[in-house]
Structures are given as structure tokens and as C-alpha cells.
Amino acid sequence: MTQFIKWFNKSKETDLIIKSALAHFWFVTIHPFEDGNGRIARALADMLLARTENSKQRFYSMSSQIQRERNAYYTILEKSQKGLLDITSWIEWYLNCLKRAILASEETLQTVLTKSSFWDAHKGEIFNERQLSMINRLFDGFEGKLTSSKWAKIMKCSQDTALRDINDLLMRKIFTKEEGGGRSTSYIIKTN
Numbered sequence: 001m002t003q004f005i006k007w008f009n010k011s012k013e014t015d016l017i018i019k020s021a022l023a024h025f026w027f028v029t030i031h032p033f034e035d036g037n038g039r040i041a042r043a044l045a046d047m048l049l050a051r052t053e054n055s056k057q058r059f060y061s062m063s064s065q066i067q068r069e070r071n072a073y074y075t076i077l078e079k080s081q082k083g084l085l086d087i088t089s090w091i092e093w094y095l096n097c098l099k100r101a102i103l104a105s106e107e108t109l110q111t112v113l114t115k116s117s118f119w120d121a122h123k124g125e126i127f128n129e130r131q132l133s134m135i136n137r138l139f140d141g142f143e144g145k146l147t148s149s150k151w152a153k154i155m156k157c158s159q160d161t162a163l164r165d166i167n168d169l170l171m172r173k174i175f176t177k178e179e180g181g182g183r184s185t186s187y188i189i190k191t192n
Contacts, residue, residue: 023044
């Protein structure tokens with residue numbers, strides 16, 4: 001651990017993104033504590049990534065991405081810890097994971113910006129509580145297609161109330177019907 005800490009604190013002799021991958025790998029491999037080694041390794045890696053940007057703010061989280069990909073993480077970690085200590089495959093996985101973390105962050109930021117833009121465009125308009133709640137759900141990752149029956153079930157209202165809410169949003173050009181129709185008509189938010 002003394003050697004690890006000395007290396008970790010050394011000035012930039014290695015690219016900090018690669019150093020982040022190495023620090024994470026070696027801390028988990030050294031495994032100095034009974035519990036919490038993974039969390040500390042992710043924190044150390046995130047710390048080095050923050051240093052690469054000379055910023056206290058980052059809009060992505062490597063730690064969160066590793067948590068989302070934990071099965072692949074454990075597989076590559078175990079593979080890299082065995083054998084001849086060639087950790088090239090670990091570094092490749094780590095860098096690709098970092099790329100996915102950045103892309104996921106960009107998607108989240110785009111969703112936030114779209115939602116903010118929508119509410120700016122519709123400020124001053126009146127929405128009932130069900131409409132507000134459903135519009136926010138749609139922006140926050142609604143699964144599947146929104147139909148009037150799903151609206152009624154989620155909002156705990158009658159089918160007629162759901163249709164009134166939806167028709168009001170259609171009339172105001174806030175919602176639009178998706179292709180298809182009949183009993184399975186689905187609706188989406190018009191964002192432009």
C-alpha cells in the first residue's frame with residue numbers, strides 16, 4: 001500500500017485516464033480492507049478522472065457506469081488478475097466503459113434540456129395534476145407506449161377522464177398520436 005500511495009500521489013508521469021484505470025485495478029487487486037475496496041477503487045478512479053479535466057464538476061460518473069455493468073466488470077477484473085498480469089484487456093474495457101459513461105451522461109443531459117425547453121415553451125399554460133404527472137413521467141423514462149388505458153391505470157382515473165386529459169393535450173398540440181390507431185392508439189409529446 002505504501003508503494004501504491006506513493007505512485008498514486010506522484011505527479012503526472014502517466015496519462016491520468018490510464019492512471020485512473022491502473023489505480024482502480026491495482027487497488028482492487030491489492031484489496032487492503034475486508035470491505036469497501038471496490039467503492040474506494042471507484043472513488044480513486046473518479047478522483048483521477050476529475051484531475052484530467054482540471055474541474056470540480058463532471059457530468060458523468062465512471063463509478064455509476066461500473067455499477068451498471070458490474071457483471072462485465074467482475075468478469076474482466078477476474079480475467080485480468082489471473083495469468084501473466086497483462087492488463088491490456090482491463091484497460092481497454094475500462095476506457096470503453098468510460099466512453100459509455102460519457103455517452104449515457106450526454107443522453108441524460110439531452111433529456112433534461114428537452115424537458116426544460118418543453119416547460120419553458122409551455123409556461124403559463126394550465127395543466128391538471130394528472131397531465132403534469134404524466135408529462136413528467138414521459139420525459140423521465142416512461143416504458144412502453146402511452147395509451148389511454150395506461151393513462152387511466154397509472155393516474156387512477158376512469159377511461160373517460162383519461163381520454164379527456166389526452167384530448168385536451170392533443171387539441172393544444174402538446175401530444176400527437178403515433179402511427180396506428182384503434183384501441184391501441186398511443187400518444188407522444190410533441191417536443192418541437
